[in-house]
């Protein structure tokens with residue numbers, strides 16, 4: 001260790017902390033800590049290596065500091081974020097780019113030099129009078145080709161507590177990987193707090209991602225998506241590295257779908273936030289590996305995936321005992337759960353939008369003291385909980401956790417699913433013709449109606465390639481090309497599907513119930529193994545009525561009618577054609593270096609749609625196609 005670094009660390013750390021840090025044979029880690037502890041200037045530093053005592057210390061500190069409060073059920077706590085800090089702040093989140101680098105207009109970037117000056121000014125001395133934590137984690141399973149060691153500095157016990165639940169501890173990974181290893185670094189300060197212990201200076205909220213040094217800065221915010229370093233912040237660093245090394249970092253769940261005779265087929269699935277990703281990963285009868293972020297690598301012609309995390313930062317809106325029995329149970333059993341931005345009653349009970357039972361007349365929520373009918377400064381009624389309210393828990397506390405969650409090899413992927421919030425175009429489930437058709441027409445041109453997971457307007461249709469646009473740190477065109485290339489040289493590429501849980505009829509009513517998706521996954525599982533036939537449409541392959549009828553009966557004990565099928569799987573030619581026009585315009589105007597294959601695939605799809613329209617008209621019932 002350099003003399004100057006050692007001096008700083010000696011001054012800043014306790015003897016135990018110093019020893020823990022010195023044990024890691026990585027001078028770049030030592031330099032990083034010295035540099036940032038000097039800048040932030042905390043009164044004291046706690047170095048956690050994830051021992052049971054460390055975990056308990058951080059849990060207790062969150063309570064002591066008032067960042068979390070105990071609830072009635074043992075182990076449950078509540079944390080509030082500021083009323084204006086309830087989602088990811090896209091505007092103030094930026095990839096730092098040196099002059100002359102252009103990632104295209106869809107990716108928020110900041111000039112690196114001036115952003116670093118700005119953030120250093122904001123962060124200088126920001127921890128005076130406070131304590132800091134230094135924590136070590138690992139992205140992906142430990143002892144694995146996927147493992148990426150990480151270090152987090154934060155002054156938030158809530159952030160450290162959340163990370164202790166959500167990620168595998170990584171101190172040993174730093175020891176194992178030795179001096180030359182690449183690691184990610186996260187520096188967070190919640191800044192000054194108000195009387196509710198929420199971040200006060202939201203006008204100085206910044207989330208800056210520096211690809212050059214693998215450092216993410218986050219300040220004056222507490223909302224998990226802006227602060228939990230290993231979640232969406234690490235994703236931008238990982239996407240950048242993956243793009244150079246031929247693997248993928250995706251906004252994807254990983255689940256085991258259980259087929260006939262105990263067969264388990266693993267799927268990944270990409271959905272924008274608040275579009276059913278967690279509820280899919282949690283489907284009853286299936287097993288969960290992850291609900292948010294996956295790394296995918298190729299080995300021996302197969303695709304392997306791991307969950308980057310080991311916990312869930314799940315949306316709690318709409319969770320009820322009938323549709324979500326497993327989550328319901330976990331949220332009502334003793335054990336470690338952090339709720340955020342839900343309603344809390346005087347008795348320490350929580351309530352959220354769409355929970356079973358009556359809404360309590362009053363309590364405390366993200367807006368402070370709350371009562372039914374309370375309005376905000378614009379006269380808008382404040383719901384009992386925020387639509388993006390969350391719960392944090394360990395996957396190990398769920399009944400349906402997949403036994404291979406921590407497998408360092410990962411699991412072989414049989415199917416990849418893309419889904420968005422689409423009220424009028426795509427049918428509930430459809431298989432693509434092949435890898436390229438799938439990546440382009442199911443992933444790259446995915447659109448979704450916006451939700452409360454990010455700050456801003458809700459319900460606007462937005463293009464969101466692979467549901468990953470918010471997290472890209474490389475140009476979109478290149479990202480799509482990398483996805484296309486990933487499919488090359490595979491023995492039996494995963495099949496690519498699209499699902500749509502949000503299709504509506506002309507009267508604006510949803511055409512499917514929440515649990516119908518159980519059937520779509522069983523169907524896809526059978527398709528992966530070639531055990532059911534499909535009907536070809538201009539946009540892909542859809543299920544046959546007879547197969548779905550059997551599955552609906554067996555899985556949901558529901559009599560699925562031909563009328564329902566025909567309405568749900570009707571091919572909507574005008575809507576598909578409009579979609580192609582919309583996304584083509586986006587690619588032509590906003591995306592540099594769009595792979596030529598994308599325009600070709602869209603043109604081929606447009607031609608097929610026109611041919612079918614010629615033969616069958618604008619709206620084609622799948623029955624017509626069978627009798628072809």
Ligand code: SPV
Nearest residue numbers: 088224225231232273453
């Ligand atoms: C999402 O919004 O996609 C989430 C939660 O998974 S956040 O951590 O905010 O990204």
Ligand code: MN
Nearest residue numbers: 251272273292
């Ligand atoms: Mn997410």
